[in-house]
Amino acid sequence: MKCRRCSELAQVRLPSHHTGFCASCFETYFLRQVERGIHEHKQFSKEDRLLLAVSGGKDSLGLLLALSKLEYDVTALHIDLGIPVSSQSARSTVEAYCAAHSIKLHVLETTEKGLPIPEVKKRVNRPICSVCGKIKRHWFNRFAYENGYNVLATGHNLDDEVARLFANTLRWDQAYLAGQGPVSPAEGRFVRKVKPLCRLTEYETAVWCFLNGIEHVLAACPYSAGASFTGHKKLLADLEERSPGMKMQFYEHFLQRGKPAFQAIRAEAPPLNECARCGYPSSMEVCGVCRIKEQLEA
Amino acid sequence: MVRVLIESTGEQREFRALKSVTQLLNRLGLKSTEVLVIRGRELLTPDRMIGHEGDIRIRHVVSRG
Ligand code: SF4
Ligand SMILES: [Zn+2]
Ligand SMILES: [Zn+2]
Numbered sequence: 001m002k003c004r005r006c007s008e009l010a011q012v013r014l015p016s017h018h019t020g021f022c023a024s025c026f027e028t029y030f031l032r033q034v035e036r037g038i039h040e041h042k043q044f045s046k047e048d049r050l051l052l053a054v055s056g057g058k059d060s061l062g063l064l065l066a067l068s069k070l071e072y073d074v075t076a077l078h079i080d081l082g083i084p085v086s087s088q089s090a091r092s093t094v095e096a097y098c099a100a101h102s103i104k105l106h107v108l109e110t111t112e113k114g115l116p117i118p119e120v121k122k123r124v125n126r127p128i129c130s131v132c133g134k135i136k137r138h139w140f141n142r143f144a145y146e147n148g149y150n151v152l153a154t155g156h157n158l159d160d161e162v163a164r165l166f167a168n169t170l171r172w173d174q175a176y177l178a179g180q181g182p183v184s185p186a187e188g189r190f191v192r193k194v195k196p197l198c199r200l201t202e203y204e205t206a207v208w209c210f211l212n213g214i215e216h217v218l219a220a221c222p223y224s225a226g227a228s229f230t231g232h233k234k235l236l237a238d239l240e241e242r243s244p245g246m247k248m249q250f251y252e253h254f255l256q257r258g259k260p261a262f263q264a265i266r267a268e269a270p271p272l273n274e275c276a277r278c279g280y281p282s283s284m285e286v287c288g289v290c291r292i293k294e295q296l297e298a
Numbered sequence: 299m300v301r302v303l304i305e306s307t308g309e310q311r312e313f314r315a316l317k318s319v320t321q322l323l324n325r326l327g328l329k330s331t332e333v334l335v336i337r338g339r340e341l342l343t344p345d346r347m348i349g350h351e352g353d354i355r356i357r358h359v360v361s362r363g
Contacts, residue, residue: 001343001345001346010343011340011341011342011343012341012343013330013343013344013345015330015331020343023341201331202359202360203331203332203334203359205359206334206357206359207334207341210334210336210341210357211341217305230360233360237329237331237332240331241329241331
């Protein structure tokens with residue numbers, strides 16, 4: 001197979017675009033798709049102060065590299081969860097990567113905030129990943145807000161978004177369907193949230209990382225019992241194989257035709273409160289993260 | 299021999315000969331967009347020939363955590 005742009009031998013085949021690319025043309029393609037996702041959805045511009053949540057996994061490191069190649073003013077934030085082995089491994093990967101590429105990095109330790117994850121797991125009687133996710137989202141947003149970043153980016157890709165959309169649709173979850181998408185506008189103490197990889201699949205992101213030498217394999221979190229939505233992703237991959245381009249279509253049509261309808265339904269929903277303890281938005285009087293903290297302190 | 303390493307499990311497979319990457323993927327029951335097929339510093343598209351020897355790595359693209 002030959003590269004569509006330069007006719008050299010292709011290294012990557014993209015059935016959803018009926019095309020293939022050599023390594024250097026794939027680089028051009030990938031960066032263009034990132035830019036297009038950012039512009040199409042008005043995610044952010046070069047004037048914004050951008051904070052990127054970096055876990056140490058390939059998606060977030062790959063995105064960090066793409067944003068710095070595209071010359072955005074991006075700073076990385078890594079959250080150290082205090083989990084033996086896996087947190088150290090993730091943190092040192094991120095630190096080494098940012099040092100090597102001269103990227104500004106902040107590290108926030110949940111232990112310092114009274115929330116070491118192993119302790120949380122012992123004390124909270126709920127699936128740890130949902131609690132851990134809540135804590136990470138809270139602190140990513142809070143760090144951005146308190147430090148003057150107006151946009152918070154994450155490495156979610158098209159496959160993550162489509163799997164989430166599929167799950168939300170199966171439950172016809174009106175609130176989530178009204179809010180899902182590549183941009184969540186700022187509101188009160190919520191900074192704007194964006195997903196610059198919304199046009200790129202897991203496969204394309206993995207190719208990008210491979211071609212750019214991002215190969216570090218992290219020690220798995222001892223609490224991970226399989227990534228979220230793995231089952232849905234399998235189903236969707238089968239559909240995509242039968243009709244290439246289906247994932248992108250499902251997502252884009254949702255954004256154009258589905259989301260506005262759910263937003264209209266939710267327009268009457270009561271606005272969020274401010275948490276009585278930390279002041280960050282919450283549907284309850286005290287937010288989930290402050291309640292977990294109280295449980296740990298009790 | 300064509301030696302194939304499945305990175306996610308560490309499993310090693312050997313094949314006497316493989317016509318193409320597509321044949322390898324079929325043998326392993328994988329879709330072409332589910333894994334990277336790596337030979338040295340190069341990625342192989344499904345139509346590439348493999349032959350009787352070589353070292354190939356299979357890397358799953360699904361991200362963890
Ligand atoms: S696997 Fe679960 S507990 Fe471990 S870091 Fe991820 S969300 Fe947190
Ligand atoms: Zn080319
Ligand atoms: Zn709170």
